[in-house]
Amino acid sequence: MTREAAGGIRCGLCRFGSEPVSPQPPRYNFRETEAKWQKVWEERQTFQAVMDPARPKYYVLEMFPYPSGRIHMGHVRNYTQGDVIARYKRAKGFNVLHPMGWDAFGLPAENAAMEKKVHPKKWTYENIATMKAQLKSMGLSLDWSRELATCDPTYYRHQQKMFLDFWKAGLAYRKEAWVNWDPVDNTVLANEQVIEGKGWRTGALVERRKLTQWNLKITHFADELLSRLDTLDRWPEKVRLMQANWIGKSRGARVFWDLTDASGTDRGKLEIFTTRPDTLFGASFMALSVDHPRVAELAATDPGLQHFIAECRKTGTAAAELETAEKQGYKLPFLARHPLEPGRMVPVYAANFVLMEYGTGAIFGCPGHDERDHEFATKYGLPILPVVMPKDADPKSFSVVEAPFVEDGIIVNSGFLDGLDVEAAKVKVIARLEEMGVGKGTIQYRLRDWLVSRQRYWGCPIPAIHCDKCGVVPVPEKDLPVKLPDDVTFDRPGNPLDRHPTWKHVKCPTCGGDARRETDTFDTFIDSSWYFDRFTSPHLQTAPFDRDENHYWMPVDQYIGGVEHAILHLLYSRFWTRAMREVGMTTRDEPFDGLFTQGMVCHETYRAADGTWLLPEEIERSGSKVVRLSDKSPVEVGRSEKMSKSKKNVVDPDQIIRDYGADTARWFMLSDSPPERDLEWTEAGVTGAWRFQQRLHRVATEAMELLPPIGTAGPASFSEAATELRRAAHRTVAALSADIEAFHFNKAVARLYELANTIGNAAPKDDSHKWALREALEIFVRLIGPMTPHLAEELWQALGHKTLLAEEPWPAAEQALLVDNTVTVAVQLNGKLRGTIQLAKDAPKDVAEKTALALPEIARGLDGKAPKRVVVVPNRIVNVVL
RNA sequence: GCCCCCGUGGCGGAAUUGGUAGACGCGCCUGACUCAAAAUCAGGUUUCCUCACGGAAGUGUUGGUUCGAGUCCGACCGGGGGCACCA
Numbered sequence: 001m002t003r004e005a006a007g008g009i010r011c012g013l014c015r016f017g018s019e020p021v022s023p024q025p026p027r028y029n030f031r032e033t034e035a036k037w038q039k040v041w042e043e044r045q046t047f048q049a050v051m052d053p054a055r056p057k058y059y060v061l062e063m064f065p066y067p068s069g070r071i072h073m074g075h076v077r078n079y080t081q082g083d084v085i086a087r088y089k090r091a092k093g094f095n096v097l098h099p100m101g102w103d104a105f106g107l108p109a110e111n112a113a114m115e116k117k118v119h120p121k122k123w124t125y126e127n128i129a130t131m132k133a134q135l136k137s138m139g140l141s142l143d144w145s146r147e148l149a150t151c152d153p154t155y156y157r158h159q160q161k162m163f164l165d166f167w168k169a170g171l172a173y174r175k176e177a178w179v180n181w182d183p184v185d186n187t188v189l190a191n192e193q194v195i196e197g198k199g200w201r202t203g204a205l206v207e208r209r210k211l212t213q214w215n216l217k218i219t220h221f222a223d224e225l226l227s228r229l230d231t232l233d234r235w236p237e238k239v240r241l242m243q244a245n246w247i248g249k250s251r252g253a254r255v256f257w258d259l260t261d262a263s264g265t266d267r268g269k270l271e272i273f274t275t276r277p278d279t280l281f282g283a284s285f286m287a288l289s290v291d292h293p294r295v296a297e298l299a300a301t302d303p304g305l306q307h308f309i310a311e312c313r314k315t316g317t318a319a320a321e322l323e324t325a326e327k328q329g330y331k332l333p334f335l336a337r338h339p340l341e342p343g344r345m346v347p348v349y350a351a352n353f354v355l356m357e358y359g360t361g362a363i364f365g366c367p368g369h370d371e372r373d374h375e376f377a378t379k380y381g382l383p384i385l386p387v388v389m390p391k392d393a394d395p396k397s398f399s400v401v402e403a404p405f406v407e408d409g410i411i412v413n414s415g416f417l418d419g420l421d422v423e424a425a426k427v428k429v430i431a432r433l434e435e436m437g438v439g440k441g442t443i444q445y446r447l448r449d450w451l452v453s454r455q456r457y458w459g460c461p462i463p464a465i466h467c468d469k470c471g472v473v474p475v476p477e478k479d480l481p482v483k484l485p486d487d488v489t490f491d492r493p494g495n496p497l498d499r500h501p502t503w504k505h506v507k508c509p510t511c512g513g514d515a516r517r518e519t520d521t522f523d524t525f526i527d528s529s530w531y532f533d534r535f536t537s538p539h540l541q542t543a544p545f546d547r548d549e550n551h552y553w554m555p556v557d558q559y560i561g562g563v564e565h566a567i568l569h570l571l572y573s574r575f576w577t578r579a580m581r582e583v584g585m586t587t588r589d590e591p592f593d594g595l596f597t598q599g600m601v602c603h604e605t606y607r608a609a610d611g612t613w614l615l616p617e618e619i620e621r622s623g624s625k626v627v628r629l630s631d632k633s634p635v636e637v638g639r640s641e642k643m644s645k646s647k648k649n650v651v652d653p654d655q656i657i658r659d660y661g662a663d664t665a666r667w668f669m670l671s672d673s674p675p676e677r678d679l680e681w682t683e684a685g686v687t688g689a690w691r692f693q694q695r696l697h698r699v700a701t702e703a704m705e706l707l708p709p710i711g712t713a714g715p716a717s718f719s720e721a722a723t724e725l726r727r728a729a730h731r732t733v734a735a736l737s738a739d740i741e742a743f744h745f746n747k748a749v750a751r752l753y754e755l756a757n758t759i760g761n762a763a764p765k766d767d768s769h770k771w772a773l774r775e776a777l778e779i780f781v782r783l784i785g786p787m788t789p790h791l792a793e794e795l796w797q798a799l800g801h802k803t804l805l806a807e808e809p810w811p812a813a814e815q816a817l818l819v820d821n822t823v824t825v826a827v828q829l830n831g832k833l834r835g836t837i838q839l840a841k842d843a844p845k846d847v848a849e850k851t852a853l854a855l856p857e858i859a860r861g862l863d864g865k866a867p868k869r870v871v872v873v874p875n876r877i878v879n880v881v882l
Numbered sequence: 883g884c885c886c887c888c889g890u891g892g893c894g895g896a897a898u899u900g901g902u903a904g905a906c907g908c909g910c911c912u913g914a915c916u917c918a919a920a921a922u923c924a925g926g927u928u929u930c931c932u933c934a935c936g937g938a939a940g941u942g943u944u945g946g947u948u949c950g951a952g953u954c955c956g957a958c959c960g961g962g963g964g965c966a967c968c969a
Binding site for chain 2: 196237238241242245246248250252272273274275276287327352353354355357358359362363364365366370371372373375444445446563566567671672673674677679680682684685687688689691692694695698746747749750751752753754757824825826827828830831832833835836868869870871873876877879880881
C-alpha cells in the first residue's frame with residue numbers, strides 16, 4: 001500500500017517523496033474516514049437544533065464570516081474552538097444551537113465587480129458556496145438548516161422594518177454634520193470606523209465633509225451601555241475596558257458666559273462644558289470650535305476669520321498624522337464676562353483644538369491647570385493664574401510657569417473655594433452655579449451617534465423616500481423589502497444606485513407626487529447587529545424572529561471571535577438589542593452572555609533577494625538555511641506576523657485538510673498556544689499533530705485486541721495496576737471538563753497526551769486490568785470527541801459501539817478515583833527543598849512533622865539541634881526553619 | 883502623553899492562585915529496527931560544578947513583605963494592545 005493510498009502525507013508539504021514504503025501497520029485513512037462520518041452526521045441531521053423547553057439550551061456562536069472567497073486559518077481556529085464547546089456542551093446534555101451564516105454585504109464585492117466584471121451578487125454567492133464546502137470539510141457540528149446570508153432580501157426586509165420602527169421611536173434621524181469621508185471607498189464612515197485618522201478598511205486618510213446622513217441614536221443608551229458592562233462577567237476584562245473608554249463618561253458642568261463686544265453691548269450667551277469647574281477662577285480666555293455656529297456667524301463678514309477656518313479645516317484632515325499640530329487661535333470681537341466675578345472680562349478666540357462634536361464646542365481656557373490651555377496661553381501671551389496648588393506649597397509664592405499643575409491639591413485665589421481640595425471644590429462650585437442660574441452639573445459622553453448611511457450599492461437599501469413636498473417619508477411597510485436592483489454598472493466610481501436610470505424614481509407614499517428613493521445603503525455593521533437573533537427563527541417570513549423561539553435560545557451563551565471587534569460590532573449589537581427592546585420586540589438587554597476573543601494565527605514571513613514576499617510553500621529548509629524552492633536562492637526569514645495575503649505568509653486550510661485531515665488541523669489549532677493568544681503556525685507543529693493522530697489510531701487498534709468484549713461487567717475487584725489506570729482516566733475526565741469550560745484547550749490537549757501515553761504504556765496482565773484498559777480507552781475516545789470528532793467516531797465504532805459518539809453523553813468521573821490515599825509532601829529546610837515524604841492523605845500535622853524531621857537530609861541539617869519552627873501545610877509541604 | 887496587558891529552558895507553553903518551577907508538545911542528542919533513509923519504538927534534554935552520588939544557581943532587572951515568592955508590593959528595563967487636542 002502506498003502512502004498516498006493510505007491517505008498519508010503528500011509530498012507537497014513533506015519533502016520526502018512518495019516512493020512506496022515497506023510493509024508496516026496500516027495507517028489511519030483520514031480522508032475516507034472524515035468523509036464517511038461527515039456524511040453520517042449530515043444524513044442523520046445530528047446537529048439540527050430543535051427548540052425543547054423541557055431541556056436546557058446552549059447557544060454557541062462564532063462571529064460569522066464575510067464571504068471573501070476562501071476560508072483562512074483564522075476561521076479554522078475560530079470555528080474549531082466553537083466546535084469544541086458545542087460538541088462538549090451537547091455531550092453534557094444541553095440542547096445546543098450552533099448555526100452558521102454569511103455577513104454577505106460589503107465593499108469587496110463591489111471592488112470585485114469593478115476589477116473582474118462580475119456582479120456582486122454572483123461573486124458573493126459563489127464565494128459562499130466555496131466557503132461552505134470548506135467549512136463542511138472541517139467536520140463542524142453546525143446546524144446548516146439555519147444558514148442565512150445578510151444580502152438575501154428575506155433577511156434584510158426585516159432589517160428595513162426594524163429601522164422604520166426605530167425611526168418612528170426617535171432612535172433614527174437625519175442630521176447634517178461634518179462626517180468622515182473615505183476617499184478610496186467613496187463613502188462616509190462612522191466614528192468607530194476611523195482608526196488613527198484612517199479608514200478601517202482602506203487605511204486611507206479620511207477627509208471631512210459636511211453631509212446630511214442617517215444616524216442611529218446609540219448615545220440614548222450611553223449610560224446603560226456603560227453601566228451594564230459591569231454585569232458582563234463572562235466577557236474579557238480587556239473588551240469591557242475598551243468599551244468603557246470608548247463611551248467615555250465624564251462628569252462636569254455646563255457654564256453660561258455672557259458675551260459683549262468691545263463697546264459693552266450684549267452679544268448673547270455662550271455655553272461651555274468643563275470637567276474642571278473648580279478651576280473657573282483661573283480662566284483667562286474662551287475658545288470656540290471653528291465649526292461653532294457663532295464662529296460661522298462672524299465669518300460671514302470677516303474674511304480673516306474665513307481664512308483661519310479654511311486653514312484649520314485643511315490641517316484638520318492632515319492633523320490626524322501631525323499629532324503635535326500647533327495650537328492656533330483667531331481673536332473674536334467678543335469679551336466674555338466671568339460668571340462668578342462679573343467685573344472680570346476675558347478674550348474670546350476661535351481655536352483649532354476645540355472639537356465641535358464634544359460637549360458644546362466651546363471651552364473656557366485655564367492655562368494653569370490644563371496642558372492645551374497652557375500651550376495656547378503661552379503662545380498668545382495670556383495670563384496664567386494658578387488656582388490649585390500642591391498640598392504643601394506656599395500660596396504666596398506658588399506659580400505656574402513651565403507646565404500646568406494638573407494633580408489634586410488645594411484651591412487658592414478662588415474666593416469661596418479657597419482651601420478646598422479639587423473634588424470638594426467641584427461640588428461646591430456646581431452648587432453655586434446652579435443657585436445663580438449660570439450653570440449646572442452634567443455628565444458628558446465621548447460616544448457619538450452611529451452614522452449608518454453609506455454611498456454604496458452592495459448593502460441593504462435604506463427604506464426612505466425623499467419628496468419635495470412632504471420631506472423624508474418612510475417606505476410603507478407593504479412595499480418592503482426595498483430590493484436592490486440587479487441591473488447596475490460599475491464602470492464609473494460613485495454609487496451605482498444613484499445613477500440607475502429608473503430605480504430611484506418613485507411616487508411619494510404620502511402625496512403621490514414624484515419623489516426619489518434614498519440611494520444610500522446601510523452600514524454593513526447593521527447586518528451583523530442582529531443576525532444572532534435571526535438564527536433563532538431563520539425562515540420566519542412575518543417577523544425577524546419568533547418570540548418564543550427567540551426567548552428560548554437567546555442570549556448567545558458563548559460568542560467567539562476576534563478582539564478587533566471589541567468596539568465596533570460588539571457595541572453596535574448591544575445597541576441594536578436595546579433598540580429592539582425600546583420598540584417592544586424583546587425584553588432582553590444584552591445579546592451575548594459569554595464572550596471569548598481568540599488570538600490571531602501567525603506565520604513566519606519569507607522574502608526573496610529581490611524583496612518580493614514568498615509563500616511558505618515556495619521555500620525549503622536545507623540544514624539551517626532557507627532557500628527558494630525554484631532556484632535554491634537564499635531567502636530572508638522575517639518575524640512571525642498575522643497571516644495576510646500582502647505578506648504571503650499564508651497557509652491554505654484546504655491544502656492542510658487535504659494533506660493531513662481536518663482532525664489534524666483542529667488538533668494543532670488547539671495545542672500549545674492558549675486560545676486567546678496568537679498562534680504560531682509551523683509545519684513542524686502540523687506534522688506533530690498528524691503523527692499523534694496516527695499514533696492514537698495505532699495505539700487504540702493494538703490495545704483493542706486485548707480488550708474484553710463490549711458490555712463486559714466490571715470485575716469484583718481491581719488489581720493495583722488496574723486501579724492506577726482507572727485513576728488516570730477518571731482524573732483526566734475531571735480535569736479536561738474543567739479545562740474546556742475555562743477555554744484552556746492547550747491544557748486539555750496536554751492532558752490527553754498524558755492519558756494517551758498512559759494507555760499506550762499499559763500492558764494489561766490480568767482481567768481487571770484489561771477491563772480497566774477498555775474503560776480508559778472508551779473514556780479517552782469520548783474525551784477527544786469535541787476536538788478530533790472523526791477519529792473519535794471511528795474509534796468508537798471500532799470499540800464495538802453501534803451508537804454515534806456525537807450523540808453520546810460526556811463520561812462521568814468517579815469521585816472515589818479522584819482522591820489519592822497517599823500524598824507526596826515536599827520537605828524544605830529554610831525554604832529550600834531537601835526531599836519528599838509519602839504520607840496518608842490528611843495525615844495529622846504532628847505525624848507530618850515527625851516524618852519530615854526523620855528524613856536523613858533534614859536530620860543532617862539539624863545536626864541534633866531543635867528546629868526554631870516547623871511550618872506544616874497539610875498535603876502540601878513541611879518547612880523546617882532553623 | 884494617558885489607560886490596560888505581558889516578560890518562565892533552544893521554541894510553544896504548564897505550575898491546583900503564596901507551597902516540589904519547567905507538566906505536555908516541538909526541536910535536539912543517544913540507542914534499537916534498517917543495506918540505508920523515512921516511519922516507529924526506548925532513553926535523555928534549565929544552567930553550572932562532579933566519573934558518579936550529590937550540590938549550587940535559576941522565572942526581565944532590582945529592592946521589599948513572608949517560614950516560603952514565577953505568583954503579593956515598590957522602582958526600573960523591555961515587548962504588545964487600546965485611546966489620543968474628548969476640555
